[in-house]
Amino acid sequence: MQKIIEASGISKKFEATQALKEISFEVNEGEIFGFIGPDGAGKTTLFRIITTLLLPDDGEIKVLGIDAITGFKELRKNIGYMPGRFSLYQDLSVEENLNFYATVFGTTVKENYDLIADIYSHIEPFKKRLAGKLSGGMKQKLALSCALIHKPRLLVLDEPTTGVDAVSRSEFWEMLKKLKQYNITIVASTPYMDEAMRCNRVALIQNGNILSIDDPKKIKEGFSRKLFSVRAAEKYRLINSLREYPETLTAYPFGDSVHITFRNDSYNDSIYEHLKKAGIENATITESEAGIEDRFLELMSK
Amino acid sequence: MKEAVITVKNLVKKFGSFTANDNLNFEVYQGEIFGFLGANGAGKTTALRILSGLSSPTSGEVIVAGYNAKKDPEKIKKNIGYMCQKFSLYEDLSTRENIMLYGGIYGMSKTLIKRRTEDLLTKLNFREYSDRMISDLPLGLKQKLAFSVAVFHEPKIVFLDEPTGGVDPITRRQFWEMIYETADRGITVFVTTHYMDEAEYCDRISIMSDGRIVALDTPEALKIQYGAESVEDVFVKIARPKP
Numbered sequence: 001m002q003k004i005i006e007a008s009g010i011s012k013k014f015e016a017t018q019a020l021k022e023i024s025f026e027v028n029e030g031e032i033f034g035f036i037g038p039d040g041a042g043k044t045t046l047f048r049i050i051t052t053l054l055l056p057d058d059g060e061i062k063v064l065g066i067d068a069i070t071g072f073k074e075l076r077k078n079i080g081y082m083p084g085r086f087s088l089y090q091d092l093s094v095e096e097n098l099n100f101y102a103t104v105f106g107t108t109v110k111e112n113y114d115l116i117a118d119i120y121s122h123i124e125p126f127k128k129r130l131a132g133k134l135s136g137g138m139k140q141k142l143a144l145s146c147a148l149i150h151k152p153r154l155l156v157l158d159e160p161t162t163g164v165d166a167v168s169r170s171e172f173w174e175m176l177k178k179l180k181q182y183n184i185t186i187v188a189s190t191p192y193m194d195e196a197m198r199c200n201r202v203a204l205i206q207n208g209n210i211l212s213i214d215d216p217k218k219i220k221e222g223f224s225r226k227l228f229s230v231r232a233a234e235k236y237r238l239i240n241s242l243r244e245y246p247e248t249l250t251a252y253p254f255g256d257s258v259h260i261t262f263r264n265d266s267y268n269d270s271i272y273e274h275l276k277k278a279g280i281e282n283a284t285i286t287e288s289e290a291g292i293e294d295r296f297l298e299l300m301s302k
Numbered sequence: 303m304k305e306a307v308i309t310v311k312n313l314v315k316k317f318g319s320f321t322a323n324d325n326l327n328f329e330v331y332q333g334e335i336f337g338f339l340g341a342n343g344a345g346k347t348t349a350l351r352i353l354s355g356l357s358s359p360t361s362g363e364v365i366v367a368g369y370n371a372k373k374d375p376e377k378i379k380k381n382i383g384y385m386c387q388k389f390s391l392y393e394d395l396s397t398r399e400n401i402m403l404y405g406g407i408y409g410m411s412k413t414l415i416k417r418r419t420e421d422l423l424t425k426l427n428f429r430e431y432s433d434r435m436i437s438d439l440p441l442g443l444k445q446k447l448a449f450s451v452a453v454f455h456e457p458k459i460v461f462l463d464e465p466t467g468g469v470d471p472i473t474r475r476q477f478w479e480m481i482y483e484t485a486d487r488g489i490t491v492f493v494t495t496h497y498m499d500e501a502e503y504c505d506r507i508s509i510m511s512d513g514r515i516v517a518l519d520t521p522e523a524l525k526i527q528y529g530a531e532s533v534e535d536v537f538v539k540i541a542r543p544k545p
Contacts, residue, residue, distance in 0.1 A: 038470035039441050136342045162467065165341040165496050166537045191468045194499055194534070206470060236482035252475050253482070255502025256521055297471050 002029040003062075004154055004185040005050060010059035012045050019045040021208040022059065027187055032176060034199035034216075035189040036296075042208040043189040044084060047158045050187065051081045064153055077105065080152035080184075082143050084159040090132030094123055094142055097131050098149060105150030115182055116145045119175050137168040144175070148184075155179070157188040161195065173198040193293040204296055211299040216292055223290035223298060225249070226265040229257040232275070232283040241278035245271055252297060259294060304331040306365075307458050307490045308353060313362035315348050322348040324513035325362070332458075335481060335491045337501045337521075339533075340510030341541045346494055349510070353492070354461055355379045367458040380408065383452035383460035387467050391448050393437040397428060400436060401451060408455035422450055442473035449480055459490040466500060478503050498534035507533065511541040 005027035012020040020042045027033045035043050048054035050063060052072035061068040066075050088097045098120070102109045113120075123141050126134070131142060140160060147155060157176075161169040173195070176186055188199070196202045196216045204211040204219065212219055232238045239258055242251040247270075249261040267285065275283050308330035315323040322345045330336045340346040351357040353366055355375030364371035367381035384390065391400050401422060405415035423432050426446060431439060439447070445466065453460050462481075466474050481503070485491050493504060501507050501521060508518040517524055517540055521533050530536045 038473070039468035041470075163464075163496065165541075166498050166534055167341055167541055169496075170538055192497065193471065236479070236486040239479060239482070252472075253478050253503065255499060293471050297475075300470065300472055 002065075003027070004029050004064060005187070006060075006062045007050075008060050010046070010049060010056045010061060012042075012049065012054070012056050014045075019208050020049075020056070023208070023210055024059075025203055025210060025213055027185060028201075029185055030180060030183055031200040032180075032186045032188065032198065034196055034202040035187070035205050036191075036193060036196045036202050036292075037189075037205035038191050040207075041205045043205060044158055046205075047081075047156055047187070047189065051079055051156050052076060053081075077150070078153045080147035080150065080155045082147040082155075082157045082160055084162065086139050086143060088131045088139075088143055088146060091130060093128050093130055094134070095127040097142060098145055101146040102149045107150050109149060112149055112151045115151055115179075116148050118178060119148075120145045136164055140164055140168070140172065144172075148179075151182070151184075153184065155184050155186045157186065159189050159191065161190060161192070169195070193291070193296060196292045202292075204299060206300060211296070219295050220290055220292050223295045225261040225290075225298075227288055227290045227294060228260050228262070228267070228285050229254070229288040230260055230283055230285050231257045232280045234280055237278055238275070238280055238283065241275055241280060244278075245274050247271070250297070250301070254293075259288070304334075306330065307332050307367055308336075308492070309363070309365040310353075311363040313349070313352065313364055314360045315345075315352060315357070316360045321513050323352070323359075326515055328508060328515060328518055330459075330490055330492060332490055333485050333488045334506065335485050335493065335504045337504035337507035338492060338494045338510070339496075339498070339501055339507055339537060339541070342496075344510040344541065345513040346510055350461060350463060350494060353378075354382055354384055381458050383455065383457040385448045385452040385460065385462050385465055387464035391436045391444060391451065394435060396433050396435055397439070397447060398423070398432045400447070401454060404451045404454055410455055418454060422454070426450060442469045442476075445469060445473070445477055446480065449477065453484055453489060457489065459492055460484065462491065462493045464495055465493065466495075467497075498532065498537050501533040501537075509537060509541050516540050 003026050008024040010020055010023045037043055049056050049061060052068050052075050055069060063075055064078055068075060092100065098109055119141050123138050134142065161172055199216060201214060202216050203213045230238065230242060239251060239253055242248055242258055242260055247262045247267060249263050251258055251260045306329040310326050310328050313323050313326040326349060338346055352359050352364055352371055355371060355378035358372055366378045369377040371378060398419060401419045402415055423429055431443065436444060466477050481491050495501060504521065506520050508515050524536045528536045528539050530539065
């Protein structure tokens with residue numbers, strides 16, 4: 001399998017902020033590789049280095065087998081990049097933007113239309129509309145079409161789904177999946193843990209460090225404790241009370257329940273007594289499977 | 303009997319021939335965490351603007367914190383708090399200055415502002431940041447502060463517009479714990495979000511599609527009703543966005 005990205009020891013500093021700390025990773029051909037981490041983790045800095053827009057202070061990086069520092073001219077022809085901020089021309093129409101990007105890369109919309117047909121068809125009825133007047137979901141589809149129109153071998157998407165509703169997000173990931181047939185490798189970032197499961201492999205990134213790289217299922221399985229969900233009507237009191245329980249190791253709110261781990265990986269009836277003292281009567285406790293977010297929390301607190 | 307702090311009856315909002323809110327009916331209760339969901343363009347922002355006194359309904363009755371949205375929008379504004387994703391804080395003022403500014407805007411007395419500012423700085427463990435510019439604060443701290451500022455004048459309701467985007471999982475949970483604590487104090491929390499796992503934290507949620515409310519219940523009840531594993535599944539099943 002060909003390596004599409006090989007990065008080793010990448011560091012980058014902005015004044016006092018160490019944005020990336022000796023990051024190493026590899027991306028294989030044809031995979032969807034996700035960088036999952038909060039704002040400020042270093043995702044955008046890393047993507048700017050991958051796309052040759054920024055030089056690392058230290059470390060080596062090869063993209064498509066080419067040195068990203070010296071070979072940037074060659075590389076740029078083969079990379080499609082969708083920045084986090086909408087960066088198309090707001091005062092050009094949908095169609096004009098697409099033609100512009102095709103021309104810049106020395107191709108035509110017609111030549112690679114197959115590749116974008118599935119995505120572009122959603123916005124084609126509005127092709128005369130100015131890009132600045134599109135809704136969020138439509139902007140995203142246009143930006144993806146423009147990033148793809150020169151048939152890049154590597155597609156780099158910086159937070160493509162931030163601010164987009166759940167239905168559009170789901171559609172977007174389906175579109176990315178379909179690009180596999182064209183053998184386009186995709187690197188995408190997101191602050192949202194649930195999107196990790198859409199990727200073939202993910203890197204969890206925090207404060208400029210990679211905490212873990214693996215198949216998202218394996219990352220979940222890496223959770224080292226037995227996890228339990230506790231439910232009760234009084235959520236706020238429940239969390240506080242669980243934290244005061246002597247056997248509790250960690251307790252985090254997770255939607256309608258509290259995810260908890262115990263020092264001995266088990267609990268006994270004393271927990272119900274403890275909760276009763278805080279006025280919580282009908283708590284239910286069930287063992288549950290750890291999700292990727294549970295594992296992220298565990299890795300963060302190490 | 304639960305006390306309603308928001309009552310919406312037959313709310314219609316039109317922009318020319320376009321109906322952004324098409325006959326909305328719902329109530330939100332005191333101390334409740336209410337999630338207001340919908341696809342992009344479903345009409346959430348329009349409704350939120352009306353509920354917060356920034357826009358007037360075309361027809362229907364909207365009562366927020368005891369005041370009518372059509373007749374008394376200014377009184378509504380005084381009795382609610384608001385925080386949006388863009389952060390309603392001034393980047394070039396310090397933490398303390400921001401808190402004091404908001405206290406002043408809401409007409410709180412100087413002594414009360416002073417006392418609560420000190421309480422808040424202690425509670426947030428913000429002493430070391432009290433004289434730093436907002437622009438120097440990490441994102442997670444900004445969010446916590448923006449939320450605290452939004453409830454600084456002890457409003458009856460606080461509106462949170464996409465509040466927790468982009469923070470790490472620990473910070474996000476600390477933020478939700480602040481929301482729980484606020485609701486426990488009796489302040490109603492009205493949240494809009496795109497992220498369905500966030501919706502799971504709410505007591506009840508409504509889902510808007512094409513200007514209407516198409517579902518309203520507890521997350522648990524909606525999951526059962528639609529045979530779905532998560533609120534996300536419910537949402538994908540019923541909220542088709544417009545192109």
